[in-house]
Amino acid sequence: MHLELSGPPANPSSAHSFGQRAKGLLSKARSRTAAYFGAKPEEIFFTSGGTEGLNTILRSLKGHVITTAIEHSAVHHTLRASSVELTELPVGLWGAPQPAQVEEAIRPDTAAIVLSAANGETGVKIDLEAMAALCHKRGIPLLIDAVAAIGKEPFTLYPGIASFALSAHKFHGPKGVGLLYLRAPTSFPSLFTGGAQEMGRRAGTENLAGILGLQEALSLLSPQITEKMLALRMYLEQSLTQAIPDTTINGLGPRIANTTNIAFHGVDGETLLMQLDLAGVAVSHGSACSSGSLEPSRVLINMGIDRKRARSSIRFSLSRFNTKSDIDRAVAITAHIVAQLRALSNRCHHS
Amino acid sequence: MHLELSGPPANPSSAHSFGQRAKGLLSKARSRTAAYFGAKPEEIFFTSGGTEGLNTILRSLKGHVITTAIEHSAVHHTLRASSVELTELPVGLWGAPQPAQVEEAIRPDTAAIVLSAANGETGVKIDLEAMAALCHKRGIPLLIDAVAAIGKEPFTLYPGIASFALSAHKFHGPKGVGLLYLRAPTSFPSLFTGGAQEMGRRAGTENLAGILGLQEALSLLSPQITEKMLALRMYLEQSLTQAIPDTTINGLGPRIANTTNIAFHGVDGETLLMQLDLAGVAVSHGSACSSGSLEPSRVLINMGIDRKRARSSIRFSLSRFNTKSDIDRAVAITAHIVAQLRALSNRCHHS
Numbered sequence: 001m002h003l004e005l006s007g008p009p010a011n012p013s014s015a016h017s018f019g020q021r022a023k024g025l026l027s028k029a030r031s032r033t034a035a036y037f038g039a040k041p042e043e044i045f046f047t048s049g050g051t052e053g054l055n056t057i058l059r060s061l062k063g064h065v066i067t068t069a070i071e072h073s074a075v076h077h078t079l080r081a082s083s084v085e086l087t088e089l090p091v092g093l094w095g096a097p098q099p100a101q102v103e104e105a106i107r108p109d110t111a112a113i114v115l116s117a118a119n120g121e122t123g124v125k126i127d128l129e130a131m132a133a134l135c136h137k138r139g140i141p142l143l144i145d146a147v148a149a150i151g152k153e154p155f156t157l158y159p160g161i162a163s164f165a166l167s168a169h170k171f172h173g174p175k176g177v178g179l180l181y182l183r184a185p186t187s188f189p190s191l192f193t194g195g196a197q198e199m200g201r202r203a204g205t206e207n208l209a210g211i212l213g214l215q216e217a218l219s220l221l222s223p224q225i226t227e228k229m230l231a232l233r234m235y236l237e238q239s240l241t242q243a244i245p246d247t248t249i250n251g252l253g254p255r256i257a258n259t260t261n262i263a264f265h266g267v268d269g270e271t272l273l274m275q276l277d278l279a280g281v282a283v284s285h286g287s288a289c290s291s292g293s294l295e296p297s298r299v300l301i302n303m304g305i306d307r308k309r310a311r312s313s314i315r316f317s318l319s320r321f322n323t324k325s326d327i328d329r330a331v332a333i334t335a336h337i338v339a340q341l342r343a344l345s346n347r348c349h350h351s
Numbered sequence: 352m353h354l355e356l357s358g359p360p361a362n363p364s365s366a367h368s369f370g371q372r373a374k375g376l377l378s379k380a381r382s383r384t385a386a387y388f389g390a391k392p393e394e395i396f397f398t399s400g401g402t403e404g405l406n407t408i409l410r411s412l413k414g415h416v417i418t419t420a421i422e423h424s425a426v427h428h429t430l431r432a433s434s435v436e437l438t439e440l441p442v443g444l445w446g447a448p449q450p451a452q453v454e455e456a457i458r459p460d461t462a463a464i465v466l467s468a469a470n471g472e473t474g475v476k477i478d479l480e481a482m483a484a485l486c487h488k489r490g491i492p493l494l495i496d497a498v499a500a501i502g503k504e505p506f507t508l509y510p511g512i513a514s515f516a517l518s519a520h521k522f523h524g525p526k527g528v529g530l531l532y533l534r535a536p537t538s539f540p541s542l543f544t545g546g547a548q549e550m551g552r553r554a555g556t557e558n559l560a561g562i563l564g565l566q567e568a569l570s571l572l573s574p575q576i577t578e579k580m581l582a583l584r585m586y587l588e589q590s591l592t593q594a595i596p597d598t599t600i601n602g603l604g605p606r607i608a609n610t611t612n613i614a615f616h617g618v619d620g621e622t623l624l625m626q627l628d629l630a631g632v633a634v635s636h637g638s639a640c641s642s643g644s645l646e647p648s649r650v651l652i653n654m655g656i657d658r659k660r661a662r663s664s665i666r667f668s669l670s671r672f673n674t675k676s677d678i679d680r681a682v683a684i685t686a687h688i689v690a691q692l693r694a695l696s697n698r699c700h701h702s
Contacts (some may be wrong), residue, residue, distance in 0.1 A: 009526055015624055016633035048399030048527065051545040051555030074545030074554060081544055169556060175360055176527050176558025178401065191542060193404045193432055194425030203425060204402030207527025210558075273366055282367035298595060 003215060009208035012334065013197060024206055029215040033179065036218055045180040045210045050074060050147035053165030053180035056191045057143050058082065058200075063111035068097050069302040072120055075145050076298070079114065085279045092304055095124030095251030099134050112141045117149035117164070121299040121315055122251035123259030127150070132160030147178075151217075152256040153226045162186050166224050168210065172319070173217030177210030203267045225320045229257040232318050236260060236327045243335040250300060252312055260301075263313040267341045273314055275337045281330045284315045354379050360559035363547060373559055380566040384530065387569055388508045396531040396549045397562045401425060401498035404516030404531035407542045407553075408494050409433065414462035419448050420653040423471055426496050427649070430465065443655055444604030446475030450485050454654060463492045468500035468515070472650045472666055473602035474610030476500070483511030490535065498529075499606050502568075503607040504577045513537050519561065523670070524568030526562030576671045581608040587678045588613075594686040601651055601664055613650075614664040618692045624665055626688045632681045635666045 002023050010018035012026045023145060034041040047053045051074040058078045065330075067079055069088040079086055087105045089097040102113055113135055118125045128144070135142035141162035151171025157164075162183050169175040180202075182188060194203030237260050241247050250261040264272060269285045276283055285297060297308035305313075316330070354376050359593055361369035363377045381491075385392040398404045402425040409429045418430055420439040430437055438456045440448040453464055469476045479495070486493035492513035500506060501515075502522025508515075513534050520526040525634070531553075533539060545554030592598050599612050601612040615623060620636045627634055636648060647661035656664075 008523075011526075014635060016628045016635070018633055048403070048558070049555045051543050052399070054545070055554075072545065073547075074543070077554075078544045092540075109650045167556065172359075173556075174560065175362075175556055176561050192402045192406045192425075193429045194405070194423065196424075202407075203428075204400045205518065205526055207399070207525075207561075209525065210527050210561075229450070277367045282365070282369055284365060284367070295529075 003032075004211050005209060005212065005259075012206050012208060013195065021185065025237070026206055026208055028140075029211050033215050033218060036252040037155070037181065039157060039181055040184060042199060043181055043184050045182065046206060046214070047178045047180050047185050048176055048207070049178040050145070050165050050167035050170075052145075052191065053178050053317060054078065054145055056180055057163045057165065057182070057188055058114065059191065060188045061114075063110055064107050064109045065114060066102055066105045066110060067113050067114040067249070070095070070119055070121075070299045071114070071116055072145055075114060075116070079155060084111070090304070091302070094253045095119060095122045096253045097127045097302055099130040102131065103134055103138075106138055106140065110140055112143050112162075114145070117155065118152065118256040118259075119251070119299060120148035120259075122261045122303075123148070123152075124251035125153075125254035125255040125256055128161075129156070129158055130220050132158030135162075136158070136160030145228045148259070149256055151221060152229065152258050154221075154223060154344050157181070163188075164286060168214035168217055171221060174210045174213040177207050177214050179214065195209060226257045228320055229318050229322075232322055232324065232327060233258060233260055233316075235324060236316060236318065236331065237262075239327065239331040240334060243331055244338050248309070248311075250303070250305060258318040259315065261313055261315045263309045264338050265309065265312055266345055267312050267338055269312050269314045271341060272312075272334075272337060275341070276314075276330075276334060279333045279337065280291075285313060285315070354563050356382075356560060356563065359439055363557050363559060364546060372667050376563060377557055377559055380562050384566050384569060388506070388532065390508055391530055391535060393550060393682055394532055394535050396553050397534065397565070398516070398529045398531050398553060399527055399558070400529040401496070401516050401518035401521075403542065404529050405429065405496055405498075407531055408514045408539055409534070409541065410453050410517065411539045412463055412465075415458050415460045416465060417453055417456045417461060418465040421446070421467070421470055421472075421650045422467055423498065425498075426465055426467070435462070441655070442653070444602075445483035445604045446473045446606075446654055447477045447604045448596060450478060450481040453482065454485055454489075457489055457491065461491055463494050463513075465494045465496070467496040467498070468506065469503065469607040469610075470602070470650060471499035471610075472648060473612045473654075474499070474503075474606040475602035476504075476607055479512075480507070480509055483509030485511070486513075489509030499610070500607060502572060503580065503609050505572075505574060505617060508532070514539075519565035519568055522568050522572060525561045525564040528558050528565050530565065577608045579671055580669050580673075583666075583675065583678060584609060584611055586675060587611060587667060587669065587682065590678065591685060592684040594682055595689050599660070600657060601654070601660075609669040610666065612664055612666045614656075614660045615689050616660065616663055617696055618689055620663050620665045622692060623663075623685075623688060626692070627665075627681075627685060630684045630688065632684055635668070636664060658691065 010022040014025040030041045030044050034044045055073040061084050065084040066087045089101045142160050144164035146164040146166045150166045164181045167178045192203040246265040248263045300310035361373040363374040381392045381395050385395045404424040412435050416435040417438045440452045493511050495515035497515040499515045501517045515532045518529045518550045543554040597616040651661035
């Protein structure tokens with residue numbers, strides 16, 4: 001049962017029938033999205049993406065905030081530019097903070113705990129259930145960057161989660177649309193003021209086609225998709241580490257189903273990325289949002305990984321549309337290129 | 352020569368070839384959009400729509416700001432919620448402020464002049480050339496809400512214009528994408544922080560499909576489209592006023608090509624809108640962003656129009672896809688309904 005546009009999307013705020021039909025579609029998309037998360041429709045706000053959602057919840061914070069130094073730029077830079085007093089918990093090689101660390105860092109003036117459900121670069125997850133239980137018990141809002149997590153694994157909206165943000169394009173929905181969940185009656189000032197759209201909390205004509213795409217992409221998710229990606233990722237990791245000596249998977253903690261971040265010691269990640277790309281294998285290092293920067297990944301560095309290993313690391317991301325033979329091919333190509341680069345590097349060092 | 356996606360849009364920030372092709376498309380869209388306006392590519396920032404663009408430029412203002420009380424909600428509410436000292440110029444039945452009024456209102460601490468190029472409800476235009484010349488001469492940034500204007504008539508980026516915002520869906524582009532022009536080296540703080548997208552000024556993965564749609568829709572505009580819409584609008588106004596006695600066009604000033612706002616005296620606009628809608632004619636009263644409110648239009652009230660006339664007013668908006676026979680049909684239906692409503696109203700008053 002799809003929500004379908006029968007033509008170009010009308011403006012859901014228009015009083016005429018075209019507008020009212022658009023409003024009906026928007027309202028159904030909101031209800032279905034809410035039902036998917038076990039939330040109330042009035043707790044779902046459609047946005048232009050994860051960055052907008054995160055900026056909306058973070059910009060109004062005051063007082064003491066607990067986070068880490070491995071958050072995505074939309075959290076890291078936004079919190080650092082704000083007036084809050086930040087505690088950035090160390091995460092170490094594990095790659096995620098522990099609930100006990102959060103508990104110790106809580107102060108009487110702690111206004112919020114801001115964490116990603118899964119890190120976008122390493123895939124390492126927090127123990128969301130324990131973290132949410134702790135925040136619920138202590139009565140402190142837990143604000144979750146769920147951009148890297150949702151679409152990869154089922155997401156449980158524990159009672160301790162006050163807010164989360166996602167991006168539709170992270171699970172094959174359209175770019176330019178996202179969602180901000182705000183548990184009622186949590187209140188945050190609007191980032192956009194103007195019209196009364198999104199229950200007066202987010203002004204601007206709704207991106208109806210994008211919103212319907214988000215809802216549809218969400219409805220296609222299933223535990224089977226997670227299982228498939230996880231099996232592929234484990235196969236990738238086993239094959240790569242068997243085929244290539246001297247590799248380390250970055251992040252010791254449990255990771256989401258589709259992501260692996262691997263150091264190929266003695267190899268320059270940038271060069272490896274370019275060679276892989278020429279051979280048709282698309283990988284990343286760091287997050288896409290900070291690619292192009294010549295610095296090694298802030299996330300890896302802030303996990304305590306040395307610059308050399310960080311520079312030799314690349315991220316493989318899988319989707320449910322990948323196959324075992326894609327992986328066999330990627331592993332063979334990677335093994336070949338890594339061997340070549342290492343041989344070249346040894347020749348240079350010995351000459 | 353179209354900019355085409357050969358598949359789902361990749362992330363322009365990704366370092367691999369898919370990302371780099373996406374980056375190339377984004378860069379071409381930016382250059383072409385800049386060229387369309389006679390701007391530099393680095394002055395064009397893609398946004399999620401007009402509201403985001405306007406909030407971006409308005410939220411950082413400090414000091415004294417000159418505007419009117421007939422601006423769109425995205426300007427009106429945002430400025431009123433800010434800490435600036437506002438001078439709201441009266442516009443009267445003309446429907447737009449005069450350059451001489453602006454000149455008189457300028458103070459030594461005037462930080463900006465914020466005006467819509469055309470009012471979204473009445474279509475009345477400001478004298479943009481004179482206004483821009485004045486601001487240029489006085490060295491005060493002129494910030495233009497161009498949402499209702501662009502797509503209806505050619506838009507000249509006069510040297511006095513420091514910034515303007517538009518929405519793609521106002522000229523048959525997609526919803527959820529817009530553009531903010533900021534004349535270099537004008538600087539404004541980002542509304543979204545995070546990744547380094549949009550030259551570090553607007554974080555968040557780019558809505559590439561939307562941006563290409565915006566550019567394409569812009570490239571299809573022409574003076575012929577304006578002429579066609581203007582001829583249709585004049586024909587609509589002549590036909591309506593000939594067929595229906597006791598009507599007044601709201602706004603005495605020159606209006607953009609596609610909009611007319613008409614008071615049908617003695618008729619309730621809300622009832623007229625609903626009856627027209629049932630008969631297949633889609634009209635609005637007020638802006639879509641404030642439809643659903645039972646108050647008469649703030650714009651008409653702030654032009655000094657009495658509540659009764661404001662309540663009897665509706666807005667007809669035309670597009671280049673309308674035809675003369677659409678208008679003949681709309682006029683016949685409107686005349687019939689207005690006559691019925693007036694007869695009913697007279698019967699009630701005399702009984």
